[in-house]
Amino acid sequence: MISAHFHRKLAGRGRAGGRLRRTLGRTFALLVMLIGALGSTVVRPRTVTACRSSSAFFASTGVLSIRRWQSAVPGRAYPPLPKKAKAVAVPAAAETDNTVVSRLPSALTDIYALSEQELCGFLQNTLHQPKYRAKQVHAWLYQRGAASFEEMSDLPKSLRLGLAEHFKLGCLEVAFEQVSKDGTVKRAYRLADGQLIEAVLMPYEDGRRTACISSQAGCAMGCVFCQTGQMGFARQLTESEIFEQALLFSRDLTKGGERLSNVVFMGEGEPLNNRRQVFGAVRRLNADLGIGARHITVSTVGLAPRIRDLADAVDDPEGEGALLSQIKVAVSLHATRDAERTAIMPVNRRFPISELMAACQYYVQRTNRRLSFEWALISGQNDSPQVANELGRLLSPLKGKCHVNVINVNPTTGFEGQPGSKAAMDRFLNILNEDWGIPATMRVRRGLDINAGCGQLKNELLTRELSAKVLAATPPRSPEASSA
Ligand code: SF4
Incomplete structure (x- = not known):
C-alpha cells in the first residue's frame, strides 16, 4: 500500500x-x-x-x-x-604556477630555489649555524661559482655534509651542448620532469657576455619562422628554472675570471605570458648575480596589455616597479601591415599593429624609456625600400625613443623564408637611419654553425632521441630478410 x-x-x-x-x-x-x-x-x-x-x-x-x-x-x-x-x-x-612539477621527482630541495632569507633561516634553525654562514654560502653559490658543496672550501666539513644531505645544486641537467666557432655556447637543458629547454651564451668582442634564456618550455605564439613556435607549448618555467639557466653560464664564466654581464629573454617562450616567474627571475638576476636591470632585456611578440602593465610599473617606485621600469623591452615587429604580420605572427590577430603601437607609445610616455623593435629580415618579404619606408613612418611617433635591431632571419626547417642579401640589409638600415632618423643597426647572427636559432637545437635533439627510440624498438632483421 x-x-x-x-x-x-x-x-x-x-x-x-x-x-x-x-x-x-x-x-x-x-x-x-x-x-x-x-x-x-x-x-x-x-x-x-x-x-x-x-x-x-x-x-x-x-x-x-x-x-x-x-x-x-x-x-x-x-x-x-x-x-x-x-x-x-x-x-x-595561461600563467600557471607549476613550481611543484620541478620539485616532484627528487627528495632533495633545489638550493637555488631558496631566497637569501630562506637560506639564512634554514642554516640557523636546522643546521644551527651562525648568521654569517648564510652570507658565505650565498657567495659560493652566486659569486664564487661553486658547482658542488665540496668546493665550498672555507665552510666546515660538517656544514658541507649537512648541505649535501638536504639540498641539490639546481634542477637543470645539460642534455646537449654545442660550441660555435665564434664562441657562442648553446645548451639544451633537461628539466626534472623531462622537458627540454634551450639557452645560449654569446661572448662579444667588446667584453659583453650575454645569456639568452627561455621563459617557457615551448611556446604557444606560433611564429612561423621559429622552430620553437612550430613545436608548440609544453609548460611554464618556474622562477628558479629560468634563473638557473643564466646562473650556470655565470658559474662557468666565473671559473674563467669573467662575469655574465647581460641577460636577454629571447629563448623559448613569450616572457610576458609567464610574468610572475619571469619577474621573479629578473629580481634574482639583479640581486644574486648583480646584473643591472638595464642589462636585462625582456622580449615580447607584442602583447599590448602586458606592455601597458610594464609601463604602469612606474606607479610602484618603492616596490617591484623600481626594477621593472628599468629593464629593456624589445618588441618583435617584423611587418608593417596587419595581413603580412598575421601571416608570420598569429598573435597579430589578437593585437593588431595599431593596438600594439598605441601600447608602445603609452610605454614610452609613461616610462620615458627607449623601446627596441626586432626586425627579422626575410628576403623578398620585408626587406624592400618600400617596407623600410613604411616602418620609418610607423615608428616616427616614437622617434628619439626607439631603436630597430635588424637581423637576418635564421633559416629554419618548416619555413621557406630566406635571409635578405647584404645589399638589401644595407639599404634597409640606410633608409631608417638617414631618411627617417630612426636609429637602426644590424644584429650579427651568432652561432650559425651550431643551430643557435631558437628551438633548433632542441628540435635536433628530439629528432635524435626519437630515432634512437625507433631504432631500439625495431627488431633486428634476420639475415634471410636482409638478403631478400
Ligand atoms: S619567436 Fe618567440 S614568441 Fe614567437 S614562437 Fe618563437 S619563441 Fe614563441
Whole structure:
C-alpha cells in the first residue's frame, strides 16, 4: 500500500509526486557535488592541493594531459591521478604556477630555489649555524661559482655534509651542448620532469657576455619562422628554472675570471605570458648575480596589455616597479601591415599593429624609456625600400625613443623564408637611419654553425632521441630478410 503510494508519487501523479521528485533530485545533486569535491582533493608528497576540478588540477600543475603526466618520465614515481579526471589541455597562454612539477621527482630541495632569507633561516634553525654562514654560502653559490658543496672550501666539513644531505645544486641537467666557432655556447637543458629547454651564451668582442634564456618550455605564439613556435607549448618555467639557466653560464664564466654581464629573454617562450616567474627571475638576476636591470632585456611578440602593465610599473617606485621600469623591452615587429604580420605572427590577430603601437607609445610616455623593435629580415618579404619606408613612418611617433635591431632571419626547417642579401640589409638600415632618423643597426647572427636559432637545437635533439627510440624498438632483421 505504502509502496503503491510511493510509486504513484514518483510517477508524478498529483502535487505530492512533484514535491518528492524535486526533493530526491536535490538530494542526488548534493550527493554528486559532495563526491566530486572529495574526489578532486589531491594529496601529493609535501604538497596538498585542493582543485575545483580535474582541469584545474592539470592547469595548476602545468601538465598537459593525463597521458603526458604519466609518460613524462618513464619509471619515475608520480603521485596517483585524481579519480575520474579527464585529459584536458592547459590554456596555451595561461600563467600557471607549476613550481611543484620541478620539485616532484627528487627528495632533495633545489638550493637555488631558496631566497637569501630562506637560506639564512634554514642554516640557523636546522643546521644551527651562525648568521654569517648564510652570507658565505650565498657567495659560493652566486659569486664564487661553486658547482658542488665540496668546493665550498672555507665552510666546515660538517656544514658541507649537512648541505649535501638536504639540498641539490639546481634542477637543470645539460642534455646537449654545442660550441660555435665564434664562441657562442648553446645548451639544451633537461628539466626534472623531462622537458627540454634551450639557452645560449654569446661572448662579444667588446667584453659583453650575454645569456639568452627561455621563459617557457615551448611556446604557444606560433611564429612561423621559429622552430620553437612550430613545436608548440609544453609548460611554464618556474622562477628558479629560468634563473638557473643564466646562473650556470655565470658559474662557468666565473671559473674563467669573467662575469655574465647581460641577460636577454629571447629563448623559448613569450616572457610576458609567464610574468610572475619571469619577474621573479629578473629580481634574482639583479640581486644574486648583480646584473643591472638595464642589462636585462625582456622580449615580447607584442602583447599590448602586458606592455601597458610594464609601463604602469612606474606607479610602484618603492616596490617591484623600481626594477621593472628599468629593464629593456624589445618588441618583435617584423611587418608593417596587419595581413603580412598575421601571416608570420598569429598573435597579430589578437593585437593588431595599431593596438600594439598605441601600447608602445603609452610605454614610452609613461616610462620615458627607449623601446627596441626586432626586425627579422626575410628576403623578398620585408626587406624592400618600400617596407623600410613604411616602418620609418610607423615608428616616427616614437622617434628619439626607439631603436630597430635588424637581423637576418635564421633559416629554419618548416619555413621557406630566406635571409635578405647584404645589399638589401644595407639599404634597409640606410633608409631608417638617414631618411627617417630612426636609429637602426644590424644584429650579427651568432652561432650559425651550431643551430643557435631558437628551438633548433632542441628540435635536433628530439629528432635524435626519437630515432634512437625507433631504432631500439625495431627488431633486428634476420639475415634471410636482409638478403631478400
Ligand atoms: S619567436 Fe618567440 S614568441 Fe614567437 S614562437 Fe618563437 S619563441 Fe614563441
